[in-house]
Amino acid sequence: MARAAAKKTPTRIQRQKTRAILDAALEVFSQHGFRGATLDQIADAAGLSKPNLLYYFEGKEAIHRTLLHRLLDTWLDPLRQLDPAGEPLREIRAYLLRKLEMSRDYPRESRLFANEMLQGAPRISDEIQGELKALVDEKAQVIRGWVEAGRLAPVDPYHLIFSIWATTQHYADFEVQVRGILGAGADGHFHDAARFLTQLYTGGLKPPAAGARRRP
Amino acid sequence: MARAAAKKTPTRIQRQKTRAILDAALEVFSQHGFRGATLDQIADAAGLSKPNLLYYFEGKEAIHRTLLHRLLDTWLDPLRQLDPAGEPLREIRAYLLRKLEMSRDYPRESRLFANEMLQGAPRISDEIQGELKALVDEKAQVIRGWVEAGRLAPVDPYHLIFSIWATTQHYADFEVQVRGILGAGADGHFHDAARFLTQLYTGGLKPPAAGARRRP
Amino acid sequence: MARAAAKKTPTRIQRQKTRAILDAALEVFSQHGFRGATLDQIADAAGLSKPNLLYYFEGKEAIHRTLLHRLLDTWLDPLRQLDPAGEPLREIRAYLLRKLEMSRDYPRESRLFANEMLQGAPRISDEIQGELKALVDEKAQVIRGWVEAGRLAPVDPYHLIFSIWATTQHYADFEVQVRGILGAGADGHFHDAARFLTQLYTGGLKPPAAGARRRP
Amino acid sequence: MARAAAKKTPTRIQRQKTRAILDAALEVFSQHGFRGATLDQIADAAGLSKPNLLYYFEGKEAIHRTLLHRLLDTWLDPLRQLDPAGEPLREIRAYLLRKLEMSRDYPRESRLFANEMLQGAPRISDEIQGELKALVDEKAQVIRGWVEAGRLAPVDPYHLIFSIWATTQHYADFEVQVRGILGAGADGHFHDAARFLTQLYTGGLKPPAAGARRRP
DNA sequence: TATGAATGAGAATTCATTCAT
DNA sequence: GATGAATGAATTCTCATTCAT
Numbered sequence: 001m002a003r004a005a006a007k008k009t010p011t012r013i014q015r016q017k018t019r020a021i022l023d024a025a026l027e028v029f030s031q032h033g034f035r036g037a038t039l040d041q042i043a044d045a046a047g048l049s050k051p052n053l054l055y056y057f058e059g060k061e062a063i064h065r066t067l068l069h070r071l072l073d074t075w076l077d078p079l080r081q082l083d084p085a086g087e088p089l090r091e092i093r094a095y096l097l098r099k100l101e102m103s104r105d106y107p108r109e110s111r112l113f114a115n116e117m118l119q120g121a122p123r124i125s126d127e128i129q130g131e132l133k134a135l136v137d138e139k140a141q142v143i144r145g146w147v148e149a150g151r152l153a154p155v156d157p158y159h160l161i162f163s164i165w166a167t168t169q170h171y172a173d174f175e176v177q178v179r180g181i182l183g184a185g186a187d188g189h190f191h192d193a194a195r196f197l198t199q200l201y202t203g204g205l206k207p208p209a210a211g212a213r214r215r216p
Numbered sequence: 217m218a219r220a221a222a223k224k225t226p227t228r229i230q231r232q233k234t235r236a237i238l239d240a241a242l243e244v245f246s247q248h249g250f251r252g253a254t255l256d257q258i259a260d261a262a263g264l265s266k267p268n269l270l271y272y273f274e275g276k277e278a279i280h281r282t283l284l285h286r287l288l289d290t291w292l293d294p295l296r297q298l299d300p301a302g303e304p305l306r307e308i309r310a311y312l313l314r315k316l317e318m319s320r321d322y323p324r325e326s327r328l329f330a331n332e333m334l335q336g337a338p339r340i341s342d343e344i345q346g347e348l349k350a351l352v353d354e355k356a357q358v359i360r361g362w363v364e365a366g367r368l369a370p371v372d373p374y375h376l377i378f379s380i381w382a383t384t385q386h387y388a389d390f391e392v393q394v395r396g397i398l399g400a401g402a403d404g405h406f407h408d409a410a411r412f413l414t415q416l417y418t419g420g421l422k423p424p425a426a427g428a429r430r431r432p
Numbered sequence: 433m434a435r436a437a438a439k440k441t442p443t444r445i446q447r448q449k450t451r452a453i454l455d456a457a458l459e460v461f462s463q464h465g466f467r468g469a470t471l472d473q474i475a476d477a478a479g480l481s482k483p484n485l486l487y488y489f490e491g492k493e494a495i496h497r498t499l500l501h502r503l504l505d506t507w508l509d510p511l512r513q514l515d516p517a518g519e520p521l522r523e524i525r526a527y528l529l530r531k532l533e534m535s536r537d538y539p540r541e542s543r544l545f546a547n548e549m550l551q552g553a554p555r556i557s558d559e560i561q562g563e564l565k566a567l568v569d570e571k572a573q574v575i576r577g578w579v580e581a582g583r584l585a586p587v588d589p590y591h592l593i594f595s596i597w598a599t600t601q602h603y604a605d606f607e608v609q610v611r612g613i614l615g616a617g618a619d620g621h622f623h624d625a626a627r628f629l630t631q632l633y634t635g636g637l638k639p640p641a642a643g644a645r646r647r648p
Numbered sequence: 649m650a651r652a653a654a655k656k657t658p659t660r661i662q663r664q665k666t667r668a669i670l671d672a673a674l675e676v677f678s679q680h681g682f683r684g685a686t687l688d689q690i691a692d693a694a695g696l697s698k699p700n701l702l703y704y705f706e707g708k709e710a711i712h713r714t715l716l717h718r719l720l721d722t723w724l725d726p727l728r729q730l731d732p733a734g735e736p737l738r739e740i741r742a743y744l745l746r747k748l749e750m751s752r753d754y755p756r757e758s759r760l761f762a763n764e765m766l767q768g769a770p771r772i773s774d775e776i777q778g779e780l781k782a783l784v785d786e787k788a789q790v791i792r793g794w795v796e797a798g799r800l801a802p803v804d805p806y807h808l809i810f811s812i813w814a815t816t817q818h819y820a821d822f823e824v825q826v827r828g829i830l831g832a833g834a835d836g837h838f839h840d841a842a843r844f845l846t847q848l849y850t851g852g853l854k855p856p857a858a859g860a861r862r863r864p
Numbered sequence: 865t866a867t868g869a870a871t872g873a874g875a876a877t878t879c880a881t882t883c884a885t
Numbered sequence: 886g887a888t889g890a891a892t893g894a895a896t897t898c899t900c901a902t903t904c905a906t
Binding site for chain 4: 895896897898899900
Binding site: 030181 | 247249252327330333334335336337345349372379381382385392394409412413416418419420421422
C-alpha cells in the first residue's frame with residue numbers, strides 16, 4: 001500500500017500536510033456535518049488537490065474518524081484534571097471554567113462532537129462506551145465520595161457532569177443563537193457566562209450547613 | 217402551478233399526506249441533518265414515491281423549512297408560559313420541567329433544531345433574531361424584575377435561560393452519550409435529571425436571606 | 433375511446449375549449465419550442481387542468497401536430513392568392529405585403545413554423561413535400577411564365593419565393609433582434625420594412641426595357 | 649473548484665476536449681434547441697461520459713453560453729469587412745455572398761443563433777443590444793453615407809441589412825424546407841441563390857441615373 | 865508526491881401521462 | 886367532463902473515489 005498512513009516513520013512534510021488536512025477538515029466538518037462536507041471543500045481549505053488529500057487519508061470517513069479520535073483525548077482533558085484530593089466546590093468550579101474555556105477556544109471541536117452525537121454517534125460509539133464512560137465513572141465516584149462525606153450537596157454525580165457539559169458546550173454549539181439573542185458582540189458573553197455558571201453551581205452544590213445535616 | 221401546497225383549501229388526503237411527510241421528514245432530518253437526509257429516505261418513511269412527495273412540497277428545502285417553522289412555535293411554548301405573576305422559583309422550576317418533558321417527548325424536534333443551530337442556522341436565522349429574540353427579551357425582563365425585587369438571586373437572566381435550554385435539551389441532543397454512560401435503560405434517567413436540575417436551580421437561584429441582603 | 437377528438441359532432445363547449453387549448457399552445461410552443469414547452473404551461477394558459485387538457489387531445493405531440501396542420505393552411509393563403517392573371521410586379525408586391533402583414537399580425541404562428549423548420553421539420557415534413565411543394569411549384573410556374581413573357585426580370589422563381597418568405601418572416605422570427613437594433617419602439621418598423629421591401633423587389637424584378645431585351 | 653475551466657493555462661487535452669464538446673454541443677443544440685438538447689446527447693456525440701463533460705463545463709447552460717458567445721464573433725465578421733472606402737454596390741454584393749457562404753458552410757451556427765432569437769434571446773440579449781447593435785449602427789451609417797452621396801438607391805440601411813441577413817440565413821435555417829421544395833439535391837441551390845440574390849440587390853439598389861436624379 | 869482526467873453511484877427535480885373518482 | 890392524486894422515465898448535476906502519469 002502506498003498510503004502514507006501505512007508508513008512507519010512519517011516525514012516532517014507528511015506530518016505537516018496531515019495536520020493541514022485535519023485542520024481544514026475540522027473547519028468543514030464542524031460547519032456542515034459529515035454528509036454536508038465535501039472533499040473538495042476540505043482539499044481547498046487545506047490547499048491541496050483532492051487526489052493528494054486522498055494520498056494521506058484513505059477517504060472521507062478516515063479523515064473524520066481520525067479527527068474524532070484525536071479530539072476525544074483533548075476533550076476529556078478538563079475532566080481528567082478533576083482532582084480527588086482537591087476541595088470539592090473549588091474543583092468543580094475549576095472544571096466548569098476549563099470546559100467553558102474550551103468552548104470559547106475550540107468551538108469547532110465542540111460542534112464536530114455535537115454533530116456526531118446528534119447523528120447517534122455512528123462513528124464513535126465504541127469510544128463513548130469505553131474510554132469516555134470509564135473516565136466518567138471514575139470521576140462520578142470521586143464526586144459521590146464528596147457527597148457522602150458531606151462536602152457537597154447530595155446530587156447525582158452523573159447528571160452533574162452532564163449539566164456541566166451541556167451548559168458550557170452550549171456556547172459553542174448554539175453560538176448563532178446566543179449571538180442572535182445577545183447581539184453580535186464579541187466574546188464578552190463568555191465572561192458573563194462564567195460568572196453566572198459559577199454562581200449557579202456554587203449555590204446549587206454548596207453542602208447544607210453541618211448542623212443541619214447531622215440532626216435528622 | 218400543480219403543487220398541492222398552492223391550493224387554497226387542503227383536502228383531507230392532502231392534510232393526511234402532508235402530515236405523514238412531515239413526520240417522516242422529522243425522523244430523517246433530525247437523524248441525518250439536512251444534507252445527510254435524502255428524499256428517498258423521507259419518501260420511504262412516509263410510504264410515498266419520490267415524485268408524489270414532491271407533489272406536496274416544492275422540494276427538499278421546503279419540507280425542511282416547513283418543519284422548522286412549525287417546530288419553533290411549539291418550541292417556545294414552555295417559555296411563553298412563564299408567568300410574571302407567579303412565584304419566581306416555582307415558575308422557573310416549572311419552566312425547567314416543561315422543557316425537560318419536551319426533550320423526553322420530542323427528542324427529534326430538539327435534534328432538528330440543534331442540527332440547524334450547529335450549521336449556523338442558515339434556514340432559520342431570521343426567526344431567531346425576530347420572534348425568538350423578542351420572547352426571550354420579554355421573559356428576561358420578567359426575571360430581571362424578580363431579581364431586582366430580591367425574589368431571586370442576582371443572576372444574569374439571559375444566561376439563566378441559556379442554561380435551562382442547555383441542560384434540558386442535552387438529554388435529547390446527546391441522548392446516545394447519556395445512554396452510553398448511564399446504560400441503555402429506559403427513560404428512567406429523566407426522573408433523576410429532573411431531581412438534579414430542580415435541586416441545582418433551587419439552590420443556585422434562591423435569593424439570599426432578606427437580612428443578609430440588607431446588611432452589607 | 434373517450435377522447436373528444438374521436439367524437440363525431442363536437443359540441444359547442446368542445447370547440448370552445450379546443451380553441452382555447454390551441455391558442456394557449458401556440459403561445460407556449462412558439463416561445464419555448466416543442467421540447468421547451470410543458471403541458472403545465474399550456475394548461476395554465478388555457479385555464480384548465482392538465483388531465484382535462486388531455487381529455488381533448490391525445491397528448492403533447494397531438495396538440496403540436498394539430499397546431500401545425502391548421503397553421504399551414506393559413507400560412508399558404510397569401511401565396512394562393514397570387515393571381516396568374518394579374519400584373520406581375522403588382523402581384524408580387526401584393527404578395528409581399530400580405531406576408532409582411534402576417535408576420536406583424538401572427539408572429540407566434542411564424543415562430544412556431546420556424547421552430548419546426550429549425551428542428552428539421554420532424555412533425556411536418558410530409559406536408560412540406562406534399563401540399564406546400566405542390567403550391568410552390570404551381571406558383572413558380574406562374575412566375576416563370578411571367579419571366580418568359582418578358583414581364584419580369586429573368587429570376588429564378590423558387591429563390592424569389594424563398595427570399596420573400598425570408599425577408600417578411602424575419603420580422604416575426606427575429607423580432608428581438610430587430611427591436612434590439614432599432615430600439616424597442618412599437619410596430620412602426622413594419623411600415624419602413626414595407627417601403628424598403630417594395631423598393632427592393634420593384635427595382636430587382638422590373639423587366640429590362642422592351643427595346644433592350646429584343647436587340648441582342 | 650475542480651472545474652478544468654477555472655484553471656489558468658489549459659492543457660492540450662483540455663483544449664482538445666473542450667473543442668470536441670463544443671462541436672458536439674453545436675450539433676445537438678442547433679438541432680434540438682436548448683431545452684430539447686440533453687447532456688446525454690452531447691456527451692455521446694463528444695465521445696465522453698456525462699460527468700466528464702461536466703468536468704470541463706459548469707453545466708448545460710455554460711456550454712450553450714460559451715457556444716453563443718464564440719459564435720457571435722464569427723457571425724459578425726462578414727459585416728465587419730464591409731469597407732466604407734469600397735464601391736457601394738460591389739461591397740454589398742460581396743457582403744451578401746460572404747453571408748451566403750457562411751450559411752452554406754456553417755448552417756449549424758446559423759440555426760443555433762436562430763433558435764436563440766426565436767426564444768427571445770434569453771441568453772444573449774445583452775450582446776445584441778451591445779456589440780451587435782454597435783456594429784450595425786456603424787455600418788448603417790456607412791450605407792447611409794453612400795445613399796446620400798447618390799451612390800446607392802435611397803433605401804433604409806437597417807432594413808437593407810435585415811433583408812440580407814434574412815435571405816442568406818434562410819438557406820441554413822429553413823434548409824429542410826428548401827430541400828423539400830427544390831428536391832434533396834446537393835448544395836447546388838446555393839449557386840442559384842447567389843445568382844438570384846445578386847440580381848435582386850443589384851437591381852434594387854442601383855442608384856437612379858445621375859440625370860434622372862437631378863432633374864425633378 | 866502530486867495532479868489532471870475520468871467515472872459510477874447517487875440525488876434532486878421535472879414532466880408527460882395515467883388513475884380514480 | 887373535470888380534477889386531485891400518483892408515477893415512471895428521464896434529466897441535470899454532485900461527489901467520493903480511481904486512474905494514469
